[in-house]
Amino acid sequence: MNKIKRYNSTDKVxxxxxxxxxxxxxxxxxxxxxxxSFEPEIGKWSLMGGFLKKSENLDQAAARVLKNLTGLENxxxxxxxxxxxxxxxxxxxxxxxxxxxxxSIDKYKIQISKDHDAKWFDINDYPxxxxxHSKMIKKALVRLRRKALxxxxxxxxxxxxxxxxxxQDLYESIFNKEIDKRNFISKVISLNVLIKTEEKDKSTxxxxxxxxxxxxxxxxxxxxxxxxxxxxxx
Amino acid sequence: MNKIKRYNSTDKVxxxxxxxxxxxxxxxxxxxxxxxSFEPEIGKWSLMGGFLKKSENLDQAAARVLKNLTGLENxxxxxxxxxxxxxxxxxxxxxxxxxxxxxSIDKYKIQISKDHDAKWFDINDYPxxxxxHSKMIKKALVRLRRKALxxxxxxxxxxxxxxxxxxQDLYESIFNKEIDKRNFISKVISLNVLIKTEEKDKSTxxxxxxxxxxxxxxxxxxxxxxxxxxxxxx
Numbered sequence: 001m002n003k004i005k006r007y008n009s010t011d012k013v014x015x016x017x018x019x020x021x022x023x024x025x026x027x028x029x030x031x032x033x034x035x036x037s038f039e040p041e042i043g044k045w046s047l048m049g050g051f052l053k054k055s056e057n058l059d060q061a062a063a064r065v066l067k068n069l070t071g072l073e074n075x076x077x078x079x080x081x082x083x084x085x086x087x088x089x090x091x092x093x094x095x096x097x098x099x100x101x102x103x104s105i106d107k108y109k110i111q112i113s114k115d116h117d118a119k120w121f122d123i124n125d126y127p128x129x130x131x132x133h134s135k136m137i138k139k140a141l142v143r144l145r146r147k148a149l150x151x152x153x154x155x156x157x158x159x160x161x162x163x164x165x166x167x168q169d170l171y172e173s174i175f176n177k178e179i180d181k182r183n184f185i186s187k188v189i190s191l192n193v194l195i196k197t198e199e200k201d202k203s204t205x206x207x208x209x210x211x212x213x214x215x216x217x218x219x220x221x222x223x224x225x226x227x228x229x230x231x232x233x234x
Numbered sequence: 235m236n237k238i239k240r241y242n243s244t245d246k247v248x249x250x251x252x253x254x255x256x257x258x259x260x261x262x263x264x265x266x267x268x269x270x271s272f273e274p275e276i277g278k279w280s281l282m283g284g285f286l287k288k289s290e291n292l293d294q295a296a297a298r299v300l301k302n303l304t305g306l307e308n309x310x311x312x313x314x315x316x317x318x319x320x321x322x323x324x325x326x327x328x329x330x331x332x333x334x335x336x337x338s339i340d341k342y343k344i345q346i347s348k349d350h351d352a353k354w355f356d357i358n359d360y361p362x363x364x365x366x367h368s369k370m371i372k373k374a375l376v377r378l379r380r381k382a383l384x385x386x387x388x389x390x391x392x393x394x395x396x397x398x399x400x401x402q403d404l405y406e407s408i409f410n411k412e413i414d415k416r417n418f419i420s421k422v423i424s425l426n427v428l429i430k431t432e433e434k435d436k437s438t439x440x441x442x443x444x445x446x447x448x449x450x451x452x453x454x455x456x457x458x459x460x461x462x463x464x465x466x467x468x
Contacts, residue, residue, distance in 0.1 A: 007270050007326050011285050015329055038240050051245050052370035054327060058318040082316045082331050084292040092241050092287055095249055095329075097316050228462050 014094040015062045018049035019131065020140040021070075022081065023120060024104040026166050027172035031126050033137050034069065035117035041130040042088050046185060047137070048116070049096070049119065060100040064210065066096045071111040076102040076156040080140055088132050096132075100140040103155035119225035124176050141174075148174050152193050152219050161211040164188075180232045187229055193218045247327045247384050252283035252295045252367065253315065254334040254374040256389035257344075257354060260400050263407035264339065265360050265371065266305065267350035274324050275364040281371070282350070283330070291415070303352060305345040310336040310390040314374055322366050330366075334374040336390035356421040358410050375408075382408050384454050384460045395445040397435050398422075419465055427452045 021032035036046040050065040052058060062077050080098040088094065094219075103110070104121070112118045123141065147153050147169060157170060164185055172179050174227070176199060188194065195215050200208030251406060255266035270280040284299040286292060296311050322328065337344070339354070344349040346352045355361070357375065362368060381387050389397075391404060406413050421427065429449050434442030449463055 004287070007328075008285070011248060011287060013249055013286070013288075014241060014243075014245060015247055015249065015267075019374075035448060051240070051242070052247070052318070052329075054244060055320070057320060057330070058316060080313060080314060083290060084286070084290060084331075092243075095286075095292070095331075097235070097318075097329075196340075 002224070004017060004229075014089075015052040015058075016049050016089075016091050016094050016096040017052060017058060017065055017078075018047040018096050018098050018136060019062055019069075019164055020098060020100040021066070021103060022100060022123070022140070022144065022157070023103040023110075024173070025105045025120070026159065026162070027169055027173075029123040029157075029170065030102055030120040030123065031123050032069075032118055032120055033126060033129060034119075034150055036130060037116070037207045044130045045100075045127045046130045050114060051094075051179075052097075058097050058099075062101075065102055069113055069116055070103070070108075071113065072103070072108055079142075080143060082134065083132050083136065086158055086162040090231050092122075098136040098140065100143065102144075106159040145174055149229045152191070152214070152222050154215075155214050155219055157201065161197060161199065161213050163211060165209060167212070183232045191222065191227060191229065193222055238330075247329055248323075249286040249292075249293060250283050250323075250328050251299055252281040252330050252332050252370060253296055253299055253303075253311075254281060254332060254371055255300070255337060255356070256374070256391070256400040257307065257333070257337040257339040258404055258407070259354070261403055261407075263357040263391075263404065264354040264358050266303075266354055266365060267354055267360060267395075268353075270364060271350070273304065278364045279361045280364045280368045282352070285328075286331075292331050292333075296331075296335075300335055303350055304337070304349055305347065306337070306342055308342060313379075314370065314377060317366050317370065319366060327366070330370075332370040332374065334377065335385065336378075338391050338393055340393040357407065360385075365467060379408055383463045386448070386456050388426070389448050389453055395431060395433065395447050397443040397445060399438075399443060423459060425456065425463065427456055465468045 023032060026093055033045045034048050036042055036044050048065055050061065052061045058094045066075055077099050082098050083096045083098060086113045154167060154170060158166060167188065168179055168181065168184050194212045195217055197211045197213060199211045200210055202208040257264045258265060267279045268282050270276055270278050282303045284295065286295045300309055301307055311333050314334050317330045317332060369434055386403060388404060392400060401422065402413055402415065402418050414468055427449055428446045431445045431447060433445045436442040
């Protein structure tokens with residue numbers, strides 16, 4: 001009954017969103033970091049983030065942050081986890097809700113905003129970021145690995161047409177492990193989401209490699225139901 | 235550099251935690267709801283919740299809320315998702331971070347605090363709760379189903395010793411589907427986390443049913459690694 005006792009405005013905190021932006025450049029999985037432009041920790045590498053505004057929900061805040069940096073809209077964004085260590089931000093008590101984004105670096109001409117000093121790093125070799133951001137990145141990678149085995153995720157990361165080698169490179173990069181090629185191809189084919197085109201990519205060999213694309217209907221169906229892709233990691 | 239511009243205290247919001255408390259009474263999966271004791275929506279069924287305090291992180295807030303209601307400590311609690319629709323709470327802008335808890339109703343003598351009017355409902359038959367709480371419950375059930383197929387979860391929900399039928403009842407209740415008994419038993423045995431005791435439960439038949447318990451080491455190992463329990467749902 002005692003409204004004042006329950007809703008106590010001195011309990012209010014800042015809420016931030018931080019985006020773990022994964023991109024695939026057709027060879028390796030990359031992570032986009034920015035040099036932080038304000039105190040504290042100015043000049044240090046950081047995830048791209050911003051504060052939640054009263055006029056938006058968390059998904060909208062994450063989409064705004066991503067658009068400010070990359071110019072991109074309608075990018076795959078998924079809420080990951082909320083971080084709340086009391087002193088995680090030294091300026092003021094701030095809860096951060098982490099989101100991760102998946103981008104095909106090739107498919108989009110990403111215009112990284114000139115307001116930001118941003119750089120793509122290899123997912124297995126990036127500088128130590130500020131605050132608890134490395135925790136967030138590690139958790140996002142765990143989530144991405146689980147998703148890669150249970151849902152099709154290539155659509156978001158690969159170009160529209162891609163070779164089987166690029167798909168395998170993506171998975172090897174996500175898991176940071178070599179994958180048995182024959183096993184991988186037969187497992188991926190059995191998922192029934194790929195369409196082999198007539199076209200070939202001849203950039204890496206004279207014979208060339210067939211280009212594949214996703215069957216969007218089957219892809220979306222699989223996305224709803226999930227599957228178990230039991231590929232062999234070496 | 236402009237600290238004031240970035241950290242704007244008018245952006246501050248209330249942060250709540252809401253707990254989806256699942257319990258197993260050796261027959262069915264249950265959900266604990268309380269009658270809300272303050273406005274708005276006083277007297278309506280609700281998840282147990284509370285506001286984050288400045289002196290605690292989200293995990294601690296969820297544990298405090300759970301202890302206030304049930305008297306229990308060291309209960310399995312997992313952060314589920316953060317909810318942020320602008321008008322989800324009509325009194326003040328409030329982000330809610332949902333947690334779910336798993337309790338063996340039998341193993342613990344749960345002393346539901348007399349400050350709260352709480353009740354266990356069957357997971358497939360509970361009254362419509364306030365705000366976005368039914369969304370939270372549905373998402374928690376999806377998470378629990380996924381976990382049930384990839385990690386051992388029975389330890390948290392079952393009594394210390396249990397029959398194979400109780401384990402199957404738990405899974406049937408989680409999935410709200412009948413499960414093929416022979417397939418279930420062979421799949422569960424193959425996970426290698428169960429120890430068959432010499433004891434029998436004779437409450438349901440003269441012949442009795444052997445009691446099992448979890449091998450804690452193997453259970454924890456499986457918990458780290460995960461597995462794929464491909465049981466057949468009818």
